[in-house]
Amino acid sequence: MAIQTIATQPIAGQKPGTSGLRKKTAVFSQPHYLENFVQSVFDVVGNEGDPTAQTLVLGGDGRYHNRAAIQTILKMAAAHGYASVLVGRGGILSTPAASCVIRKRGAAGGLILSASHNPGGADGDFGIKYNIAAGGPAPESVTDAVYHRTESITQYRISDAPDIDVDTIGVTQIEGMRVEVIDPVADYAELMARLFDFDAIRKLFAGGFTMRFDGMHAVSGPYAHAILEGMLGAPRGTVINGVPLEDFGGGHPDPNPVNAAELIGLMAQPDAPDFGAASDGDGDRNMIVGRKFDVTPSDSLAVLAANATVAPGYRAGLKGIARSMPTSRAADKVAEALGIACHETPTGWKYFGTLLDAGMATLCGEESYGTGSDHVREKDGVWAVLFWLNLLAASGKSVEEIVTAHWVRFGRHYYSRHDYEGIDAAAANLLMDDLRIKLPALPGASLNGHTVEFADDFSYTDPVDGSTAHKQGVRIIMTDGSRIVFRLSGTGTEGATLRVYFELYEPDAAQQRRPVQQALASLIAAADSVASITTQTGRASPSVIT
Ligand code: G16
Numbered sequence: 001m002a003i004q005t006i007a008t009q010p011i012a013g014q015k016p017g018t019s020g021l022r023k024k025t026a027v028f029s030q031p032h033y034l035e036n037f038v039q040s041v042f043d044v045v046g047n048e049g050d051p052t053a054q055t056l057v058l059g060g061d062g063r064y065h066n067r068a069a070i071q072t073i074l075k076m077a078a079a080h081g082y083a084s085v086l087v088g089r090g091g092i093l094s095t096p097a098a099s100c101v102i103r104k105r106g107a108a109g110g111l112i113l114s115a116s117h118n119p120g121g122a123d124g125d126f127g128i129k130y131n132i133a134a135g136g137p138a139p140e141s142v143t144d145a146v147y148h149r150t151e152s153i154t155q156y157r158i159s160d161a162p163d164i165d166v167d168t169i170g171v172t173q174i175e176g177m178r179v180e181v182i183d184p185v186a187d188y189a190e191l192m193a194r195l196f197d198f199d200a201i202r203k204l205f206a207g208g209f210t211m212r213f214d215g216m217h218a219v220s221g222p223y224a225h226a227i228l229e230g231m232l233g234a235p236r237g238t239v240i241n242g243v244p245l246e247d248f249g250g251g252h253p254d255p256n257p258v259n260a261a262e263l264i265g266l267m268a269q270p271d272a273p274d275f276g277a278a279s280d281g282d283g284d285r286n287m288i289v290g291r292k293f294d295v296t297p298s299d300s301l302a303v304l305a306a307n308a309t310v311a312p313g314y315r316a317g318l319k320g321i322a323r324s325m326p327t328s329r330a331a332d333k334v335a336e337a338l339g340i341a342c343h344e345t346p347t348g349w350k351y352f353g354t355l356l357d358a359g360m361a362t363l364c365g366e367e368s369y370g371t372g373s374d375h376v377r378e379k380d381g382v383w384a385v386l387f388w389l390n391l392l393a394a395s396g397k398s399v400e401e402i403v404t405a406h407w408v409r410f411g412r413h414y415y416s417r418h419d420y421e422g423i424d425a426a427a428a429n430l431l432m433d434d435l436r437i438k439l440p441a442l443p444g445a446s447l448n449g450h451t452v453e454f455a456d457d458f459s460y461t462d463p464v465d466g467s468t469a470h471k472q473g474v475r476i477i478m479t480d481g482s483r484i485v486f487r488l489s490g491t492g493t494e495g496a497t498l499r500v501y502f503e504l505y506e507p508d509a510a511q512q513r514r515p516v517q518q519a520l521a522s523l524i525a526a527a528d529s530v531a532s533i534t535t536q537t538g539r540a541s542p543s544v545i546t
Pocket of ligand 1: 115116117284285324349350370489490
């Protein structure tokens with residue numbers, strides 16, 4: 001065994017997006033591609049402490065190329081002089097479980113291999129991100145520094161040791177570095193059992209309550225099997241598509257009503273289970289479904305916030321709530337009633353980190369099927385499902401009863417997101433630039449019957465560390481309280497994806513059961529009138545509506 005120094009050259013485009021570096025698998029498999037990025041991470045974070053005293057956590061969502069990348073990173077970590085690496089068995093760790101392990105074991109940070117909800121396989125996507133010692137995604141100051149490093153890299157270091165066995169729990173050594181293969185579920189399951197009333201949930205299942213959890217052949221399957229069917233006694237078969245596959249069975253592991261159509265179909269049957277849920281590629285997203293009743297992620301956050309004290313981990317109440325800007329303002333109503341702050345951040349879980357660390361927020365959520373809390377520093381799919389189970393057990397009500405009662409109390413925020421995927425990047429940027437030019441003239445204008453009160457391109461100043469983020473999405477807020485938001489996705493790997501978010505507040509209980517797209521129709525038309533979406537994108541309709 002020896003440590004090799006390999007000459008390399010900068011590879012263009014290694015700039016992390018909303019959540020790490022995501023590219024086509026073929027791009028990641030090019031010679032030096034992964035190595036350049038990992039060496040750049042080590043060069044940047046290496047300034048923050050002596051690696052010989054540090055532990056790194058390593059794992060991924062098991063997608064195609066995960067195993068090869070795990071071996072490369074282990075050999076590079078050994079060459080970098082890390083004291084030890086904790087790696088999930090088989091190279092597997094869900095994103096929230098990785099965050100949990102980093103925090104619990106006092107690691108200096110972690111590398112998570114995932115392109116999240118993006119499809120996997122040789123023709124799919126791959127990704128990597130660095131999480132800091134607090135357990136959350138590295139802030140932009142770190143990801144920017146890593147990107148700059150990739151632009152000037154000339155060499156990387158790697159051990160020529162043979163591959164390490166990561167399928168057997170235990171400890172081995174490589175170049176003097178300790179490699180500990182850990183059970184990917186154990187630390188995480190122990191944390192969940194402390195946060196939620198497992199006895200009450202066990203009783204619920206023992207009483208005949210039925211559920212389907214769709215693992216979408218992604219990483220959360222093993223977690224759901226162990227916790228729901230193992231620890232909580234749900235019958236076998238509760239977890240469907242629970243075996244992780246390298247290509248997610250050819251599916252798109254994004255838990256929304258479009259991509260989790262199998263579950264939605266099941267929940268619409270006359271003999272549907274009481275409760276349905278799904279999680280994504282790396283286990284940080286969640287979708288909650290009742291019988292013939294989908295819960296929007298924005299409503300889910302608000303409902304959990306309003307009822308948080310049913311769970312032992314949140315008995316003391318909430319310190320605050322945080323939501324990303326495009327997420328509906330349903331949580332704001334709850335925060336107001338609870339007398340706590342609701343922080344509005346840019347899209348991306350990394351922006352919640354400082355608020356959670358400072359004790360300014362307990363629950364966080366995003367419209368993109370992400371919900372979480374201060375228990376880790378990532379959004380957490382299985383956590384959200386367990387929170388709902390705890391709530392269902394404590395209330396004895398159905399999902400629909402809980403949500404509709406919430407609307408009656410707080411008002412309903414009709415909400416939808418329209419995605420125009422894979423459009424021409426130049427056209428997408430032009431659409432956003434044109435919108436920005438129009439912003440100053442919008443206040444007072446009438447858009448399809450809605451009068452604009454305020455319009456801007458969202459900027460954020462972090463109240464804890466003062467860091468700023470600009471151009472985070474164009475928002476048009478109407479005098480009637482409704483909103484349209486436009487932004488470009490930061491997680492795609494092909495062309496550009498335009499996301500248009502619609503929100504309309506309805507306090508009148510008699511008007512809260514209208515079909516969503518119908519309730520939002522005037523806003524949808526208003527969005528096209530102000531942004532000329534059809535003309536500028538060449539698309540007559542969105543590719544995905546959630
Ligand atoms: C990532 C981020 C989320 C963000 C989402 C959508 O999720 O972690 O915070 O809301 O992307 O981003 P965009 O609209 O830019 O595509 P994930 O689950 O992909 O890691």
